[in-house]
Amino acid sequence: MHWQSAINSFKNYLKIERGLLENTVNSYILDVEKLVKYLAINKIEVGPKKISTEDLRSFIYELSKVVNERTQARILSGLRSFFDFLVFDEVRDDNPVLLIESPKIGRKLPDTLSVEEIDEIVAAIDLSHPQGQRNKTIIEMLYGCGLRVSELINLRLSDLFFDEGFISIVGKGEKQRFVPLNDYTQHLIEIYINDVRRLGEIANGFEDVLFLNRRGKQLTRAMIFTIVRKFSEEANLDKKISPHTFRHSYATHLLENGADLRAIQQILGHESITTTEVYIHLNQTHLRVTIEQFHPRA
Incomplete structure (x- = not known):
């Protein structure tokens, strides 16, 4: 089996059998392609079936x-998954990455x-601008619902359940979850839909997409990053x-105000509680105050 053939098979496996999102799939493929490029530059003629741990x-x-x-x-993790797939597909009998130890890294918080900084960012948005109300609603949804960028740009009108107070989200691995919607954020969404979105251009095929650009099409990930960066800079x-x-601020503030860790896990769509537990370490001062306030021996 040649490298390109193995990569194509791996890509189909990640998309179809594991149901991963396009960006995640591309990240895995890029890791393998880095290895292939290294082999080509160094004239190491070995295929995916024969490559060794030493290579x-x-x-x-x-x-x-x-x-x-x-x-x-991260690259080692991607390669480990690639060779796991080759073992699963009976191309190899072993995974050569398993004998390579990952570098020791600290957990990055x-x-x-x-809340005051978020208010400053929102205050920097000019609501008289044609996209002002949309941009404010985007920022408030990122914070008010703890959404990932991909979840935000793929949000549809049909995902909004205002009467029940929830929105339906399709997250990583195409897994669906329901996220509570607070009254303030819901009110902003309704203003945007009724006073801005309805009056603008809506391109064919994007009638159900919630957030649209000036041409009436779906916003890109890059555009969301641009919006956030612009108003963060304007807020100095x-x-x-x-x-x-x-999203991190959303989870941290929930935890600080007494929310259950399991509930936060479900809302964020974390597959493992270990991922959610990182927020426990964010504010040691708050945890100290909590102990002093609530523990009988404090």
């Missing part, structure tokens, strides 16, 4: 000269915003802020 160690060693430990670990916040920062 892979050499690749990781060269990689370590240009990328940090976290990136190395996500950046968060305070000295932080590196991305759309995901609002």
Whole structure:
């Protein structure tokens, strides 16, 4: 089996059998393609069936000269999945990555915003601008619902259940979940739909998409990043802020105000509670105050 054939089969497996989103699939494929490029540059003529652990160690060693430990670990994880697939597909009898130890990395805590900082970002949005109300609603949904960017741009009118107070979200792995919608965010969505979206151009095929660009088509991931970066800069916040920062802030503020960790896990759509537990470490001061307030021996 040649590399391109193996990569194509792996891509189909990730899409069809594992149901992963396009961006996730592309990330896996890119990891394998980095290995193939390394082999070509160094004139190492070996296919996916015969490549050895030593070949892979050499690749990781060269990689370590240009990328940090976290990136190395992520690429190793992608390669591990690729060779697991080859074993599953009976192309190989073993996974050569299993004998390679991932570099030790500390757990990176996500950046968060305070409520005041989020208010400053929202206040920086000019509502007299044609896209002002849309942009405000986008920011408030990122924070008010804890959505991923892909979940936000794929949100449809038919996913909104205002009477029940929920929105339907299709997250990673095409898994559906229902996210509670607070009254304030719902009110902003209704204003955007009735006073802005309804009056603008709507292109064919995008009638059900909630957030539209000026041409009446679906917004891109890049556009959401641009919106967040623009108003964060205008609010003069000295932080590196991305759309995901609002998701982290949403979870952190819920936990600080007494929300159950399992409930936060369900709302965020985390498959493992371990992923959600990172928020426990975000605010040690708050945890100390909680102990002093509620523990009988405090």
